[in-house]
Amino acid sequence: MPSNTARVAGRHFLQIPGPTPVPDRILRAMDMPVLDHRGPEFQKLGRRVLENVKTVFKTRAPVIIYPASGTGAWEAGLSNCLSPGDKVLMYETGHFATLWRNMAVKLALDPVFIGSDWRQGADPEAIGAALAEDKAHAIKAVCVVHNETSTGCVSPIAKVRKAIDQANHPALLLVDTISSLASIDYRHDEWGVDVTVAGSQKGLMLPPGLSFNAVSDKALAAAKASRSPKLFWSWEEMLPANRAGYFPYTPATNLLYGLDAAIDMLHEEGLENVFARHDRHAAATRAAVEAWGLEVLCRVPEHYSSSLTAVLVPDGHDADAFRARALEAFDISLGTGLTKLAGKVFRIGHLGDTNDLTILGALAGVEMGLELAGIPHKKGGVAAAMAHFTAAARSALPRAAE
């Protein structure tokens, strides 16, 4: 943004992989008087969102809604169904998997961390092998991040489930979908997930402040035996109140109005169409990266993320200096490289309420920013993305219209 003006006209390009831009319809839905969360009006809203949110997780199981960021829902997942000293098998997909593992240590669990290079999703075979070796069933849970937001790599959750079953191991499966839910296909019931962890400010298009646990029967049974201290996160406190449409403490009432609208919007578009749109935006973004002659961090094509693309900058160049330059010149926020990727990558978020032209605007901001920051690259990234979108639009036309 030109520093000599006080006001920046137009829309800020919030192209980080969460929080994502909140659609006007959701902002308007939340613009309501705060209501009595013990009253009959709230009860209708509570019942409706608690029931309807299940469709987004593709589950019939209870979904618990916390007035908290995603980190809270991580803690809720671990502390409800595990006890101090329990072994948990976790997979190092990147920064967020590492934070979840560090949390497990703080909660006095005993994580076994399968290491990786932060350039691919979790390997189901490695998980299966670790479980097969655990004859005594000391491992109580397997924890995997579905979309690793620091790297742009997706883990194959259905295959992880299969690996657990093939090892004939009773461990629970906990999955972090904070940056994949409502952006990338996800199926809590069909994939036999025990706890799905999610957050409001990424694919769900809401402001930060809500997070979720979808909870299987098996996880609920494990919760009965858990000795981890908790109250705010306790499913056993939450579920009886939820059955009546209420919460045991003050919920984030206005965010729930927003959630109600977000669920409607997802179904009006159709979840499968939402996923296809994200796939298209990711493919166009990768076409741009390829044309620039830069490298996508994820090096396993089956693991490419449709929520975000992390891009490596050439050695000797600073991704954060580029990001700062693009922000200053074009009012675009791009994602930073986290911990060991700091300065080495920038991340383009393409999740949430985005369309083809939004993505083209973002890619134009990146291409011009690369030039201004002196990052070696070739021109033509935006043109490559346009070609991708044009071809996709042409093939989507009904024949008669051609």
Ligand SMILES: *Cc1c(COP(=O)(O)O)cnc(C)c1O
């Ligand atoms: C954003 C994110 C988190 C952290 O969520 P907060 O809402 O910032 O607490 C955890 N895991 C993943 C995969 C994320 O993308």
